[in-house]
Amino acid sequence: MKYIDAEQVQKKLGSRLVLNNLAKRLFFLATLVGLVVLVILFYRVVTDSIGWIDFDFLTSKLSTDAERAGIMGAISGTFWLMLVVAPITFILGVGTAIYLEEYAKKGRFQAFIQINISNLAGVPSIVFGLLGLTVFVRGLGMGAVVLAGGLTMALLVLPVVVVSAQEAIRAVPQFLRDASYGMGATKWQTIKNVVLPAALPGILTGVILALSRAIGETAPLVVLGIPALLLPLPDGIFDKFTVMPLQIYYWTIDAALVAEYANLAAATIVVLLVLLFLMNSVAIIIRNKFQKRY
Amino acid sequence: MDKSKSKDRDKNVSIRKMIEENKQSVSFTNIVELLIPKILLVIAVISILTTAGILITLLAETIEFFKVVPFIDFFTGTILKPLGDNAQFGVLPLLMGTLMSSVIAMIVAIPIGLMTAIYLSEYASEKVRRVVKPILEILAGIPTIVYGFFALTFVTPILRAIIPGLDPTNILSPGIVMGIMIIPMVASLSEDALSAVPNAMREGALGLGATKLEVTWKVVVPAAISGIVASFVLGISRAIGETMIVTIASGSSKNFSFDLTQSMQTMTAYIVEVTGGDAPAGSTLYYSLYAVAMTLFVFTLIMNLIAQYISRKFREEY
Incomplete structure (x- = not known):
C-alpha cells in the first residue's frame, strides 16, 4: 500500500510554493500600509503648516484673523491641565496599584477592582466627558475650568497608570522584599524604601504615557463645554481654559468658512505631535536607562 | 558613666x-x-x-x-429630530451611523491588522520587527483629532475624486480612517497571540512537509484564534466609542440608510453636537444625551466583556 503518492505531491508542490510566495508578499504589503499612511499623514500635516509655525504663532493669543492667530492660550491651557492631571493620576494610580499588589488579599474584592479597572479602560472617552459634565461642571458647580477638565482626564487615564504601575511593582523580585524584612523593616518601610524605588522607572513610564494620552484627548473636553474662542490666558486651576486638541477641532470644522484655518489646525497639530514625540522619547529613555533587570 | x-x-x-x-x-x-x-x-x-x-x-x-419618550419609540424610531416643534427621538439613525462606520473600519482593520501581525510574528526578521513595531506604536499614539483632520482634509477629497456622488461629509471617509487608526491595536494584540504559540507546533508541521503559509494558516492561526478574535472584538468596541474622527468628517445628518456616500451621525457625534449646542438642563434634548450615552456605554461594555470572555474561555495553554 502506498501512503504517499509522490507524483501527486510533486504536482501540487508547485502551486503550493507559488501560493506561499504570494502570501509572504501580501503580508509584507499589508504591513507597509500602516507605515505608508503614517508617512502621508506627517507629510500632509507638515506641508500644510509650512509658513504658519513661527515664534509669533506660539506666543500670540487667539484671533479670528488667521494671520494674527496664535496658540499661546492653548499651550498654557495644556500646561495647566497637566499640572492637575499628573499629581492626581500619579497618587490614585500608584496607590491603587500598591494596594492591589501588596496589601489586597487574593479574593473576590481584589478581583472585582481588577475587572472594574479593565472595564473602565474600555469605556469610551466621551462617556467620561459626560461624567465630568454632570459631576464636576454642573454637580459641584465648578464650570468648565481647568480643575474640572483635569479631574475628568485623571479618571480617564487612571487605568493606564494602574496597570503599568502594577506591572512595575510585580517585576520587583521577592528577594529584595525578603532582604528588607530580614533587616527588620516593616511592610510599609519595605514598600517605601525598596519596592517603590525599584519600580519607579516603570511607573514613571506609565505616567508619562498616560499624560501623553491626556494631552491628545479631545472628546471629553468638548463635552465639558470648553468655549471655541477664549482670549484670556488661564492663571490658575479655577480659570476657564482651552487646549491644543480643541483648538485643532474648532479650526478644522471652521475651515469651511475660512480656508486658512486649516493651515492653523495643521500648524497646531505639528506642535502637538512634537510635544507628544518628546514625551514618548522621555518615557523610552527612562525605560531603557533606569529599568534594572533582575 | x-x-x-x-x-x-x-x-x-x-x-x-x-x-x-x-x-x-x-x-x-x-x-x-x-x-x-x-x-x-x-x-x-x-x-x-x-x-x-x-x-x-x-x-x-x-x-x-x-x-x-417611550422606550419602544426610542429603540424603533427611525427619525431623530431633536429640535423644533415635532421633536422625535428615534435612536436608529445613530445606531445605523455607528454600525456603518464600525463595519467600514473593521473591513479595513481586520485584514490589514491580522496580516501585519502574521508578518511580524512569522516572517519578519528581528531587525524588521525592531523598526516596524515602534512605528505602529507611533500610529497608535496619534491623537484621534489628528486622524479627524486627516480624514476631512485629505481622505475625503481623494475619495470624492474617485467616487463622483460622494458628499463633502460622508460616513465612508471617517470609517476608513478609523480602520487605519485601529490597525495597530489589532496587529499588536494578534501578534501577542501568535507569538505565544510554541515553536514545537510550527516545527512539527514543517517537519511534515507543510509550507510556511500552511503552517501559519492551518496551525499557528487556529492555535491563536482566541487572542485574534478578542483583538477584533476590542477593535469593534474602540470603533463604536470613537468620537472625533466621525464628528469632524461625517457631519451631523441623522440619516437612516445604508448609503455610504451620505453624511451620517454616530452616537458619539450626537453627544458632541448636543453638548456643543448648550442644551438647557432639564429639556428632553438634554436627557436624550444620556439615553444615547447609556446605549453607547452598554454596547461597548458588552463588546469588552465578550473579548474578555473569549480570551479567557478559549485560550489554549501550551
Whole structure:
C-alpha cells in the first residue's frame, strides 16, 4: 500500500510554493500600509503648516484673523491641565496599584477592582466627558475650568497608570522584599524604601504615557463645554481654559468658512505631535536607562 | 558613666523581650503601618466609585428621558429630530451611523491588522520587527483629532475624486480612517497571540512537509484564534466609542440608510453636537444625551466583556 503518492505531491508542490510566495508578499504589503499612511499623514500635516509655525504663532493669543492667530492660550491651557492631571493620576494610580499588589488579599474584592479597572479602560472617552459634565461642571458647580477638565482626564487615564504601575511593582523580585524584612523593616518601610524605588522607572513610564494620552484627548473636553474662542490666558486651576486638541477641532470644522484655518489646525497639530514625540522619547529613555533587570 | 550603665542594661535584655516591648509600644511606625493599608484601600475604591458615578449619572438621566419618550419609540424610531416643534427621538439613525462606520473600519482593520501581525510574528526578521513595531506604536499614539483632520482634509477629497456622488461629509471617509487608526491595536494584540504559540507546533508541521503559509494558516492561526478574535472584538468596541474622527468628517445628518456616500451621525457625534449646542438642563434634548450615552456605554461594555470572555474561555495553554 502506498501512503504517499509522490507524483501527486510533486504536482501540487508547485502551486503550493507559488501560493506561499504570494502570501509572504501580501503580508509584507499589508504591513507597509500602516507605515505608508503614517508617512502621508506627517507629510500632509507638515506641508500644510509650512509658513504658519513661527515664534509669533506660539506666543500670540487667539484671533479670528488667521494671520494674527496664535496658540499661546492653548499651550498654557495644556500646561495647566497637566499640572492637575499628573499629581492626581500619579497618587490614585500608584496607590491603587500598591494596594492591589501588596496589601489586597487574593479574593473576590481584589478581583472585582481588577475587572472594574479593565472595564473602565474600555469605556469610551466621551462617556467620561459626560461624567465630568454632570459631576464636576454642573454637580459641584465648578464650570468648565481647568480643575474640572483635569479631574475628568485623571479618571480617564487612571487605568493606564494602574496597570503599568502594577506591572512595575510585580517585576520587583521577592528577594529584595525578603532582604528588607530580614533587616527588620516593616511592610510599609519595605514598600517605601525598596519596592517603590525599584519600580519607579516603570511607573514613571506609565505616567508619562498616560499624560501623553491626556494631552491628545479631545472628546471629553468638548463635552465639558470648553468655549471655541477664549482670549484670556488661564492663571490658575479655577480659570476657564482651552487646549491644543480643541483648538485643532474648532479650526478644522471652521475651515469651511475660512480656508486658512486649516493651515492653523495643521500648524497646531505639528506642535502637538512634537510635544507628544518628546514625551514618548522621555518615557523610552527612562525605560531603557533606569529599568534594572533582575 | 552613662554609657557603661546602658551597656549593662543591654546585656540583661534578651532579644525576645525587646521584640515584645517593640510590639506593645504604640510608636509612630506602628500607626503608619496600620493607617497606610486603609488609605490605599480608599484610593483603590475610587476606581469603583468612577464606574458607579458613570452608571448613576447615566441611569438617572436616562430614566428621566424615558418618562417623556417611550422606550419602544426610542429603540424603533427611525427619525431623530431633536429640535423644533415635532421633536422625535428615534435612536436608529445613530445606531445605523455607528454600525456603518464600525463595519467600514473593521473591513479595513481586520485584514490589514491580522496580516501585519502574521508578518511580524512569522516572517519578519528581528531587525524588521525592531523598526516596524515602534512605528505602529507611533500610529497608535496619534491623537484621534489628528486622524479627524486627516480624514476631512485629505481622505475625503481623494475619495470624492474617485467616487463622483460622494458628499463633502460622508460616513465612508471617517470609517476608513478609523480602520487605519485601529490597525495597530489589532496587529499588536494578534501578534501577542501568535507569538505565544510554541515553536514545537510550527516545527512539527514543517517537519511534515507543510509550507510556511500552511503552517501559519492551518496551525499557528487556529492555535491563536482566541487572542485574534478578542483583538477584533476590542477593535469593534474602540470603533463604536470613537468620537472625533466621525464628528469632524461625517457631519451631523441623522440619516437612516445604508448609503455610504451620505453624511451620517454616530452616537458619539450626537453627544458632541448636543453638548456643543448648550442644551438647557432639564429639556428632553438634554436627557436624550444620556439615553444615547447609556446605549453607547452598554454596547461597548458588552463588546469588552465578550473579548474578555473569549480570551479567557478559549485560550489554549501550551
